[in-house]
């Protein structure tokens with residue numbers, strides 16, 4: 001984790017705006033004990049990608065509690081799991097539909113809390129993604145997130161809901177052999193963020209977080225580089 005933090009600091013120095021970056025430790029597939037260990041080393045933000053998996057770990061993290069820990073949902077969320085997610089997590093980074101937004105809002109109201117959300121965007125999915133944006137050929141297309149065409153409408157709908165707060169935008173670019181291939185996607189997300197005035201951009205994982213920070217990421221989601229490779 002210390003080495004990831006040092007790499008983040010160097011990437012911030014190279015970036016144009018030198019904004020502070022939040023490191024989210026992605027603990028999916030790793031046991032609660034690994035989360036506790038990272039917490040004791042000073043880590044506070046944790047990302048999980050499955051409601052059910054985190055539901056199993058949550059009781060083990062409650063006694064003794066980890067004050068100040070922030071739990072973030074970073075995996076695809078089906079709207080029938082919105083209620084559980086609103087109870088378990090502080091932030092949902094993968095809001096991608098109006099239906100999910102409405103359910104999260106209702107659940108947040110029910111639990112008497114305000115939930116932070118990011119809209120997940122599937123970039124470059126439209127044939128007419130815009131002349132300025134011609135991403136390199138990807139070996140595998142990103143599968144989740146709202147389309148760029150849907151994004152402005154969804155952002156307006158989310159902003160109108162009282163119990164969820166739109167914090168920013170999130171993306172997982174399609175896989176390219178070279179991490180540099182992700183750069184146009186990161187740049188594109190930053191442009192959308194500027195258009196909406198949302199302060200946060202969650203982009204970049206173990207393989208490409210430095211590129212993401214150079215392009216303006218304020219949140220990076222790093223798993224393998226902190227906890228080691230996951231079992232298949």
Ligand SMILES: *Cc1c(COP(=O)(O)O)cnc(C)c1O
Nearest residue numbers: 026049074205206221222223224
């Ligand atoms: C697993 C995952 C990460 C972390 O991936 P690493 O390659 O282990 O850093 C980040 N974001 C999302 C959405 C993920 O599912």
